[in-house]
Amino acid sequence: MKLISYRKEGKAHFGAVSGDGVVELTRRFAQVPDLASFLANRLLVQEARKIVETAQADYPFSSIQLEAVIPNPGKVICVGINYVAHAEEAGRKVGEFPVIFQRFAETLLPHGEPLVRPKVSEQFDFEAELAVVIGKGGAHIDPADAMDHVAGYTCFNDASVRDWQFHTHQYGMGKTFRKTGALGPWIIPASEISDYRTLVVRGILNGEQLQEGSLSELAFDIPHLISYVSKALPWNPGDILATGTPSGIGFKRKPPIFLKPGDVFEVVITEIGTLSNGVIDEA
Template sequence: MRFVSYVRLGRPSFGALVDGGIVDLARHMPGIDTLREAIAEDLLADAAREVVGRAPEFAMSDVMLLPVIPDPAKILCVGVNYVAHREETGRKEVGYPTYFTRFADTLVSHGAPIIKPAVSDKLDYEGELALVIGRGGRNIKPENALDHVAGYAPFMDGSVRDFQRHTGQFTPGKNFPATGGFGPALVTPDELGDVTSLPIETRVNGEVLQKASLSDLIFSIPDVIAYASTFTPLQPGDVIATGTPGGVGERRDPPIWLKCGDVVEVDVGAAGTLVNRIVAEV
């Protein structure tokens, strides 16, 4: 099943994708207003059964999509988690995943504009697969980690590289408003099967600039969940972006920086394709 968050007629809501459109789940779940709340109450499986065979209540064109989880308590991002990206950055092998954080207001939905900050011409693309925590926990064991996943979605970890490089900390370059994308939909694990078999490809204006497989991750999805859960309690709706392949714009010769009018696509096979256009900050 695929779930989306959106605004319709001025009201935020969430729903399930069915043939031809959307079933508005907030109408059918009294007291549940967001996808994060539905995940926290363990209602996604019930929702999936509820909508089987239903006709859509409205079309995708009737809504304005929001990031898959508009209100996560945590957004954790794994850095340098593909060998090709580690090699192009010149970083050494490490024994543990590298984490940094993003804020919720840094993300926009599928189809929404990504804003190039006025203070920088060094906005870079990073296509990734993100996971959403379904069942929270602390000190989760790797062998149990996939049981804690509600679903997956494409993610674009837009990076303002000069601000990222001002110091040894990534935070400034990763947290300009509306510089990342997350969507279009939360795809449940049963739809994807073996996630490691998924391809990942980032295109800018139709040109393939990143291409890999989720099997190429240095630290696997169970490993990044387990490690994160050792230093912070994971909660339903928390987001973990799993890392980007090699081929980022900063490391090309000459570098490729995103400019106004560019269209970025992050294609993660059956998990969906996230599309955003770059616009100038006003």
């Protein structure tokens, strides 16, 4: 089941992709305000799966405007240097603790909407990642219980403004430019992925594969990350955990490869799908 957030005739909805159409779930679950709240109730997700399997689409997929799958997450927690090969290309070593930084919801954009290269830099880089969507909140979560808090998975491009990232040793500024974090196109429920560690993430620029990594290669796995963050802040339904990018990023290539207007970057993850975004300059 491919769960989406979208707009139809100016109104916000959530639903599921069915073939070339969309099954609207907003009116069928009118008591639920948005997809984040919907994902918090596993019984509703199970009920929706049965509906999607039997219902006809309410309208064509081409008639909707996708939003970032969770349009306004309370937290977007990102992990740096989480693939060993990426750490090596970056000249870093994986430490005792994960490298954590944050994004803001207003940096996110959906599948199909162009990434915006900012006026202040031409060092606009790509990072293909798997993102985890939290369904069940909680604090001080034991790693053994952490996967019970996962609602599903989606694709993420943590596009980064590299020179701003390294203005200081705190590189969050390079990760918080408007319309640089692509998220989508849909969420696949965790119950439909038998083992996330078998998933493979690929980053493809203008048809050429530049990144590839298996989730089995993570230095800090998803249960560890969920548990670690939960010791500082409680997770809430709809929060996003971006798990890190594999090797092959642009600024470590010789010569470097940076995103420019007219480019198309795709994040392709097995069993999940393809997140595709063009690139434009900031107006």
